[in-house]
Amino acid sequence: MYDSGMTTSTKAPDLTRQKLLEAAFGEIHRNGFQAASITQILCDTGLTKGALYHHFPDKKALGLAVVDEVIRPRLAALMFAPLADTRQPLAAMQALLAGKAAEDDPMVVTLGCPLNNLMQEMSPVDEGFRLQLNGVFEDWVGVVAAALERGKTAGEVRRDVEAEATAFFIVSALEGCVGMSKNTQSVTAYRSCLAQLGRFLDTLKR
Amino acid sequence: MYDSGMTTSTKAPDLTRQKLLEAAFGEIHRNGFQAASITQILCDTGLTKGALYHHFPDKKALGLAVVDEVIRPRLAALMFAPLADTRQPLAAMQALLAGKAAEDDPMVVTLGCPLNNLMQEMSPVDEGFRLQLNGVFEDWVGVVAAALERGKTAGEVRRDVEAEATAFFIVSALEGCVGMSKNTQSVTAYRSCLAQLGRFLDTLKR
DNA sequence: AATCATACATACCGGTTGGTATGTTGCAAG
DNA sequence: CTTGCAACATACCAACCGGTATGTATGATT
DSSP states (O other), X not given: OOOTTOOSSXXXXXXXXXXXXXXXXHHHHHHOTTTOOHHHHHHHHTOOHHHHHHHOSSHHHHHHHHIIIXXXXXXXXXXXXXXXXXXXXXHHHHXXXXXXXXXXXXXXXXXXXXXXXXXXXXXXXXXXXXXXXHHHHHHHHHHHXXXXXXXXXXXXXXXXXXHHHHHHHHHHHHHHHXXXXXXXXXXXXXXXXXXXXXXXXXXTBO | OOOTTOOSSSOOHHHHHHHHHHHHHHHHHHHOTTTOOXXXXXXXXXXXXXXXXXXXXXXXXXXXXXXIIIIHHHHIIIIIGGGSSOSOHHHHHHHHHHHHHHOSSOHHHHHOOHHHHHHHHHTTTOHHHHHHHHHHHHHHHHHHHHHHHHHHHHTSBOTTOOHHHHHHHHHHHHHXXXXXXXXXXXXXXXXXXXXXXXXXXXXXBO
């Protein structure tokens, strides 16, 4: 038999692990990795160090797990999925940007993109983090590039567009927009910046 | 009389202040503000806490001074000056980007843009920092926007270009390129990304 | 029923942090 | 000559950090 009737209390290791990951994600998103306090994360979850260091060997492992098991899936759902099979990547991305801009109070303006935040903070400082983050980033660029290629064969995208370089630029510009808007704390600037990125996308049209 | 013959030893308050600022800039550039160690900064300068806390009330004040007295002038010399009076902002920015791309080993790829780094780290966390950084950023955008406006009247830039929004996007995209290249640690990607930004600039031509 | 590993909680530790209080030196004014 | 303040140096501190060692409850195994 299995513990079907358990609420949360007794023993549910994967659940507590998940709680740790989510809390860590929140603290890291708010304060960055280095400034994220283990104690605070445990405070948020109601757990203790015993639980944490049972599931993760150290703080860095927790951070890397957050990248792989929280940030990556979120990004995949938000940004990868809509482009996964499209043959009109430009239209799809325009819709994506429009959807982003339409959010009434984007948390991304308040706290920024979790991936970008971590990249800016940790990439120059820790090679392990850099590789992990770069993996997610390159996957993202890869998804966009593949979509652009499909758009080329489908006739939506100009033939002389360098898919890989353009994709890299699109993602970079998007992250740049988010980052600068975070600094400005202005939703208006955020939307305006996204609109300009949309204008660039238009120039790729055939 | 004034102490004309002093080398460095006895008393030269503004010089030690400057040394503190430069060392702090370096540590902040390498590790971020929160992770920058006061002790390490003093180690770099050969000074002590007595000196530091004589010139600055606390760590935050030091950081803000770095923004105003180190980062801002550097940025002004590198990015503002070349656009100060141009009537062909597009050509000027293309030249600027080309110059950036031509650097054999841009430190900006290794450690990123000091302004961007600080914005990403500190803006969501400390309002004082946000305002200070945003001041520099908005000045930058203002310089670009003004140049674009002059380009419009001079006939280089299309009339339907929204100077302010476009300037915001240009700077954002540039910072995005730098940030992503920092993560990739690839000078090639950096140059390629700058080239794409150049293509966007071309679309603004009349 | 006894055993044993998993899944935590609790208490503790060395190291580092930013910050302060006190001391010392030197130049310049009175 | 001495007084006084600016410009530092030195010693010290409480708070917090990540990490560990130990203890304990629980469920599964034999």
